Amino acid sequence: MKLHVGCAMWAHTGWQGRLLPHPLAPRERLRAYASWCNAVEGNTTFYATPSAETVRSWAEQTGPDFRLLLKLPKPISHGLRLADADVPLRSFLQVMEPLGPRVHALWIQLPASFGPSDLGTLAAFLHRVPRGLRSTVEVRHPAFFEDRRWEQRLERVLGDVGAEWTSFDTTSVFATPPTNEAEREAWAKKPRLPRRSRALTDRPIVRYIGREDARRTTEGWRHWTGTIADWLREGRSPTVFIHTPDNDDSLALARRFHDEVRALVPGVEPLPEPLPTGPPTLF
Known part of the structure; x- marks a missing residue:
């Protein structure tokens, strides 16, 4: 039985020399972090898609049971708001392929303006995520928390594809x-x-x-x-x-x-x- 725990990042100035060895080369930082925790939020991918070489180094620094939640890039979740996103999604996932089983889920963080009227778009996007890749969705629109009707509809959209609702x-x-x-x-x-x-x-x-x-x-x-x-x-x-x-x-x-x-x-x-x-x- 295994519980996975982690943080929002694997490199943080406040940890250097106190919790993690210092100095550390960039290609060793995730390895050191993984000696403390067995999961991490992939926040970096929200802001920019890394190079294929960088992704390979992440795989080299962690075991196959390490969990990395890849945050969907902001241009897809906030720019396109998940619409007409097949090409950028495919390009992003192709870069991430070297991580293999370490990709625990595709983490879709949505803006607070993404509300009940957007559920159709979310459903269509989730059905386009490749089979075998889990999705977890983080919503911030108050209606999903305050109106049972919309909460249930979102749960049905997620349930149709076996996606999780991230608890924040x-x-x-x-x-x-x-x-x-x-x-x-x-x-x-x-x-x-x-x-x-x-x-x-x-x-x-x-x-x-x-x-x-x-x-x-x-x-x-x-x-x-x-x-x-x-x-x-x-x-x-x-x-x-x-x-x-x-x-x-x-x-x-x-x-x-x-x-x-x-x-x-x-x-x-x-x-x-x-x-x-x-x-x-x-x-």
């Missing part, structure tokens, strides 16, 4: 006013939506954003440790991503989340031992 939980961030600049930025940029913890498939995906205070972050994820434990007992294979506003501690917190779930479900496999941050010493 920002309730901890907005529970109390921000205490520093990083939290104020999160207040300005993150969607303020109700928590949703209903799994549609056997591979649910959760994105949880905590606070700068580690204690408040762990208190805020209590709902998820219990939910994830239940999903594992049901035979599901969840993936959970832990964020904080500045992400300086998210790598360690992701492992802590894994430890807390493993305490509830002892059959969960342990994570690998992290690489040392410096050379070995005699004492």
Whole structure:
């Protein structure tokens, strides 16, 4: 039984020399991260499609059971809004082919303006995703959370192709006013939506954003440790991503989340031992 956990990125300045070895060549950064976590959000692909050589290096740095969620490029999800996207989608997926089974799902993050009237477009796009490639959809339009009718219609669209609805939980961030600049930025940029913890498939995906205070972050994820434990007992294979506003501690917190779930479900496999941050010493 395996629980996959990770962060929003695999290279972060705040981790260097403290959690990850430093310096590290670009072609070694994902390998070092993968000694801490067994999944990562592929946010980089949202902003630009990497070169084929870069993608091959990602494959070389990770094992086949590592989970990488590839975010659909912004020009497709936000520019074209999924319409007439066959050619750019095919080109993107062709570049990603060297990753093989590491591509856990195609992550389709949609703008807040993508609402109920766009469900037909979403359905048509999902039916064009190649068979064998999972999709997970992140919506931010309030109607999908506040109107049961539209929630059910979206679930039917996703269910028709076996796609998941990404749970993006920002309730901890907005529970109390921000205490520093990083939290104020999160207040300005993150969607303020109700928590949703209903799994549609056997591979649910959760994105949880905590606070700068580690204690408040762990208190805020209590709902998820219990939910994830239940999903594992049901035979599901969840993936959970832990964020904080500045992400300086998210790598360690992701492992802590894994430890807390493993305490509830002892059959969960342990994570690998992290690489040392410096050379070995005699004492």
